[in-house]
Amino acid sequence: MIASHGLTFSYSPQKKFAFPDLHCAEREALLILGQSGSGKTTLLHLLALLLTPASGEITLNGRSLRNLSAHQAGQVRAQQIGIIYQRAHFVSSLSVLDNILLANYLADKKQEKNKAAQLAEQLGFAEHLFKKPNQLSQGEQQRVSIARSLMNDPALILADEPTASLDDENCHKVVNLLKEQSHSIGASLIVVTHDQRLKEAFGEWVTL
Amino acid sequence: MNLAKISWANIKENKLSSFLSGLLLALGIGIISLLLLLNQQLDAQFRRNIRGIDMVVGAKGSPLQLILSSIYQIDAPTGNVPLAEVNQLKRNPFVKTVIPLSLGDNYRGFRVVGTTPAYVQHFEGKVAEGKLFTTTLETTLGGKVAEASGLKIGDTFASAHGLDEEGDSHGETMYKVVGILEINGSVIDQLILTDLSSIWAIHEHAELPPPGVKENDPAHEEFDAEGAPSPADEKEVTSALIKFRSPMGLVALPRQINANTSMQAALPSIEINRLFSLLGVGIETLRALALVIMLIAGASVFVSLYNSLKDRKYEMALMLSMGASRTRLFLLLLLEGLFLAVMGYVAGISLSRVGLWLFSRAAEQDLHYSLNQFGILPEEIYLLGGALVIGLLAAALPSLGVYRLNISRTLAED
Numbered sequence: 293m294i295a296s297h298g299l300t301f302s303y304s305p306q307k308k309f310a311f312p313d314l315h316c317a318e319r320e321a322l323l324i325l326g327q328s329g330s331g332k333t334t335l336l337h338l339l340a341l342l343l344t345p346a347s348g349e350i351t352l353n354g355r356s357l358r359n360l361s362a363h364q365a366g367q368v369r370a371q372q373i374g375i376i377y378q379r380a381h382f383v384s385s386l387s388v389l390d391n392i393l394l395a396n397y398l399a400d401k402k403q404e405k406n407k408a409a410q411l412a413e414q415l416g417f418a419e420h421l422f423k424k425p426n427q428l429s430q431g432e433q434q435r436v437s438i439a440r441s442l443m444n445d446p447a448l449i450l451a452d453e454p455t456a457s458l459d460d461e462n463c464h465k466v467v468n469l470l471k472e473q474s475h476s477i478g479a480s481l482i483v484v485t486h487d488q489r490l491k492e493a494f495g496e497w498v499t500l
Numbered sequence: 501m502n503l504a505k506i507s508w509a510n511i512k513e514n515k516l517s518s519f520l521s522g523l524l525l526a527l528g529i530g531i532i533s534l535l536l537l538l539n540q541q542l543d544a545q546f547r548r549n550i551r552g553i554d555m556v557v558g559a560k561g562s563p564l565q566l567i568l569s570s571i572y573q574i575d576a577p578t579g580n581v582p583l584a585e586v587n588q589l590k591r592n593p594f595v596k597t598v599i600p601l602s603l604g605d606n607y608r609g610f611r612v613v614g615t616t617p618a619y620v621q622h623f624e625g626k627v628a629e630g631k632l633f634t635t636t637l638e639t640t641l642g643g644k645v646a647e648a649s650g651l652k653i654g655d656t657f658a659s660a661h662g663l664d665e666e667g668d669s670h671g672e673t674m675y676k677v678v679g680i681l682e683i684n685g686s687v688i689d690q691l692i693l694t695d696l697s698s699i700w701a702i703h704e705h706a707e708l709p710p711p712g713v714k715e716n717d718p719a720h721e722e723f724d725a726e727g728a729p730s731p732a733d734e735k736e737v738t739s740a741l742i743k744f745r746s747p748m749g750l751v752a753l754p755r756q757i758n759a760n761t762s763m764q765a766a767l768p769s770i771e772i773n774r775l776f777s778l779l780g781v782g783i784e785t786l787r788a789l790a791l792v793i794m795l796i797a798g799a800s801v802f803v804s805l806y807n808s809l810k811d812r813k814y815e816m817a818l819m820l821s822m823g824a825s826r827t828r829l830f831l832l833l834l835l836e837g838l839f840l841a842v843m844g845y846v847a848g849i850s851l852s853r854v855g856l857w858l859f860s861r862a863a864e865q866d867l868h869y870s871l872n873q874f875g876i877l878p879e880e881i882y883l884l885g886g887a888l889v890i891g892l893l894a895a896a897l898p899s900l901g902v903y904r905l906n907i908s909r910t911l912a913e914d
Contacts, residue, residue, distance in 0.1 A: 342911065369822065
């Protein structure tokens with residue numbers, strides 16, 4: 293379960309953001325809609341502990357994430373948060389499988405090849421496991437990054453415009469997979485996007 | 501999945517620039533290592549053969565030439581000197597041993613050396629088969645000569661004039677092989693040893709008129725030039741190796757010989773140091789060049805890592821967002837530099853061995869020297885250290901950027 297309260301952030305005195313309070317329980321999905329420049333990515337980076345808020349508080353599973361050291365924040369990210377970016381990015385020299393296992397390795401967890409293969413099967417890219425990521429289509433790449441975000445059974449999955457570069461068909465596929473998978477591991481799912489197509493897939497949304 | 505695997509994958513991903521960096525390092529290390537090997541082995545060869553020889557006497561001329569021809573058997577002799585004068589030295593109280601040498605003939609490029617058994621003892625030669633020569637026209641072959649020529653005990657052969665194969669052959673007088681020496685890495689491996697009297701016998705048989713003065717013999721040119729006909733009974737030798745009883749001989753004898761006899765005295769240690777200081781200039785230049793190549797290799801590692809890091813900024817931010825610590829990523833990049841350094845080192849060391857082998861083949865044919873130490877020299881361990889330092893530094897400088905990387909901005913920009 294993730295909740296935020298009174299988050300604000302400023303890149304400069306002129307450019308300040310104040311975000312609405314968020315709440316997303318386990319197995320729930322929250323859609324955050326906003327136009328470009330509305331601070332979507334900033335909010336996501338705050339939730340992912342990549343940025344430190346000017347004020348306000350985030351609690352994950354009842355634990356306050358304020359005043360963490362860089363090392364602690366890294367550990368929380370590695371073990372409890374899975375992040376999916378707008379354009380899927382990978383370590384280009386490693387195979388798809390190794391990119392997925394990288395999540396385990398960087399979280400200092402056992403590298404679960406079987407789990408990776410299983411996820412690849414469910415997400416429909418099993419035949420691409422030993423290719424390089426850049427040999428895959430964008431839709432496939434996005435599914436690989438979903439698999440990567442699930443490897444450590446995180447409590448929170450954050451997706452930043454996961455469908456922006458996808459066509460309608462892939463868009464639905466990816467959103468449904470995201471919802472199914474996060475539901476099945478009992479994680480909270482937060483998607484930030486400007487993609488209006490996603491409204492129908494999510495019952496409720498917050499607009500920035 | 502571990503850091504080594506990721507950095508190795510990155511090296512493979514940038515094959516061309518990795519190859520360039522590795523190649524430059526390999527060249528620099530290869531040249532330095534080859535120089536070290538050559539220096540060490542030539543030095544060892546030269547010093548080993550010099551051991552126990554305090555002075556060489558022979559006909560007047562270049563002292564270096566006298567040393568090279570008499571000890572190392574690689575240059576033409578300076579001329580001949582009367583045996584009587586050499587024998588007089590034996591009576592000198594400073595002198596412990598005198599080993600006379602007679603050069604000037606060869607068999608298929610291997611020098612025939614007339615001498616006494618003391619010469620073999622001096623180089624600690626051991627008879628592998630047969631026995632040592634005892635009388636005229638008996639020969640004992642150096643180990644390498646026996647290998648290369650295929651001569652066996654009991655075989656006979658005719659020597660040829662001069663020191664290369666094209667000389668006129670002394671057809672009618674045949675040497676007989678009575679023994680073969682073990683290969684011991686000294687100069688005698690490449691020689692055909694016989695008694696002093698054999699050389700006199702060969703030349704008296706070959707050119708009857710007039711005895712003592714021999715035409716067409718390069719070894720006797722000076723004698724002809726002086727135009728002093730020697731008595732028919734006066735025997736000659738090319739040079740003699742002298743060992744002193746005490747270091748005092750070193751002070752008194754050379755001057756005395758140079759002033760009072762028709763001979764010159766040359767001191768091996770001085771001449772070899774002179775030779776090495778002459779060669780040294782070239783070696784130093786090559787070494788400096790190799791160091792520059794290594795530094796360029798370092799710069800190449802630096803540039804290629806710096807460039808690939810610019811491209812991989814997002815990857816780094818991605819791994820940081822996945823919970824990697826900055827130190828871990830820094831180590832990852834250092835490992836890439838280390839891998840390149842180790843590969844360059846291994847390639848360079850192999851390269852120098854191939855170079856040594858090629859050089860050795862050429863040297864064995866031309867100089868009758870074999871270089872065959874292919875082990876790792878202690879200096880090459882330092883070379884490994886140097887390569888690792890260059891790899892680490894070249895990788896560390898651009899990789900420090902990992903500590904300054906703004907994760908959020910990098911991820912948001914792309």
